[in-house]
Amino acid sequence: MRNLSVEIAGVALKNPVMVASGTFGSGMEFSEFVDLNRLGAVVTKGVANVPWPGNPTPRIAETPSGMMNAIGLQNPGIEVFKKRDLPFLEEYDTKVVVNVVGKSIPEYVAVVEQLADSNADLLEINISCPNVKEGGIAFGQDPRAVEQITKEIKKVAKQPIIMKLSPNVTDITVMAKAAVAGGADALSLINTLTGMKIDIHRRTFAIANKTGGVSGPAIHPIAVRMVYQVAQAVDVPIIGMGGIASCEDAIEMMLAGATAVSVGTANFRNPSICMDIVAGMEAYLERYDISDIRQLIGAVR
Numbered sequence: 001m002r003n004l005s006v007e008i009a010g011v012a013l014k015n016p017v018m019v020a021s022g023t024f025g026s027g028m029e030f031s032e033f034v035d036l037n038r039l040g041a042v043v044t045k046g047v048a049n050v051p052w053p054g055n056p057t058p059r060i061a062e063t064p065s066g067m068m069n070a071i072g073l074q075n076p077g078i079e080v081f082k083k084r085d086l087p088f089l090e091e092y093d094t095k096v097v098v099n100v101v102g103k104s105i106p107e108y109v110a111v112v113e114q115l116a117d118s119n120a121d122l123l124e125i126n127i128s129c130p131n132v133k134e135g136g137i138a139f140g141q142d143p144r145a146v147e148q149i150t151k152e153i154k155k156v157a158k159q160p161i162i163m164k165l166s167p168n169v170t171d172i173t174v175m176a177k178a179a180v181a182g183g184a185d186a187l188s189l190i191n192t193l194t195g196m197k198i199d200i201h202r203r204t205f206a207i208a209n210k211t212g213g214v215s216g217p218a219i220h221p222i223a224v225r226m227v228y229q230v231a232q233a234v235d236v237p238i239i240g241m242g243g244i245a246s247c248e249d250a251i252e253m254m255l256a257g258a259t260a261v262s263v264g265t266a267n268f269r270n271p272s273i274c275m276d277i278v279a280g281m282e283a284y285l286e287r288y289d290i291s292d293i294r295q296l297i298g299a300v301r
């Protein structure tokens with residue numbers, strides 16, 4: 001038996017494969033295609049203290065080797081989420097990571113407080129959404145703000161905290177160090193890269209928000225580079241994501257320094273891709289006679 005399990009801040013995952021926030025709902029829609037019990041963890045769509053309507057449509061567009069979105073973190077708010085989504089996930093033998101959003105520190109703190117008595121195993125704090133005007137990205141692009149929000153959340157959080165970093169910065173290691181200085185237990189990266197697409201026939205923006213977040217295979221090499229840089233700079237576990245669409249991409253991310261990986265946009269093309277990636281990891285360990293997947297983490301320096 002080869003070991004596929006990894007640990008994030010004291011939480012054991014049966015394998016390193018998670019789904020990226022916002023691309024998998026809370027698993028309900030996907031449970032027809034994916035045996036959620038096979039996943040290391042399910043990461044939910046971002047949830048705020050009150051319902052958010054999201055941005056005007058159109059909110060998505062295709063790009064070469066990827067897509068662009070400006071959903072604007074539409075979500076039903078923490079009360080509905082706790083009644084509807086968390087009980088559904090409790091039925092499965094997988095870890096639950098709740099992605100938290102807000103427009104101010106008190107809003108983030110309110111959600112985290114409401115999750116204290118829940119079945120969430122880990123909290124992923126999204127300070128990096130490029131599609132929300134106030135808060136969100138504003139926190140993720142300023143190291144002092146990253147440290148401060150991390151500290152305030154750590155004061156009230158009952159679960160370990162994963163800070164989700166933005167790639168839309170000059171040096172992502174500065175943000176990573178700030179999050180760790182604030183007490184982050186783990187980091188996840190990368191969120192989407194800000195892009196723009198113009199519809200030349202309608203002569204207007206393809207997305208009503210004008211800009212959107214680019215995701216998918218197009219951003220994968222950038223994500224690998226950033227995970228590598230952050231792994232060299234800090235000493236907390238990293239969840240690597242960005243364009244992972246195959247087992248090879250996931251292994252590459254782990255070799256760069258990720259302890260676990262999240263699969264996002266690829267779920268839209270192939271809803272059962274995560275199970276293929278888990279099976280591919282088993283086969284990779286077998287092929288190269290590696291007894292423990294943890295031997296791959298950061299093995300390429």
Ligand SMILES: Cc1cc2nc3c(=O)[nH]c(=O)nc-3n(C[C@H](O)[C@H](O)[C@H](O)COP(=O)(O)O)c2cc1C
Nearest residue numbers: 020021022046126190191215216242243244264265
């Ligand atoms: C449609 C869509 C919605 C997303 N919603 C969220 C979200 O609610 N919270 C969050 O932290 N990231 C969100 N993201 C970012 C993804 O979790 C991920 O960081 C990014 O898409 C890169 O991974 P990928 O290339 O595998 O999709 C979203 C991405 C997409 C494509």
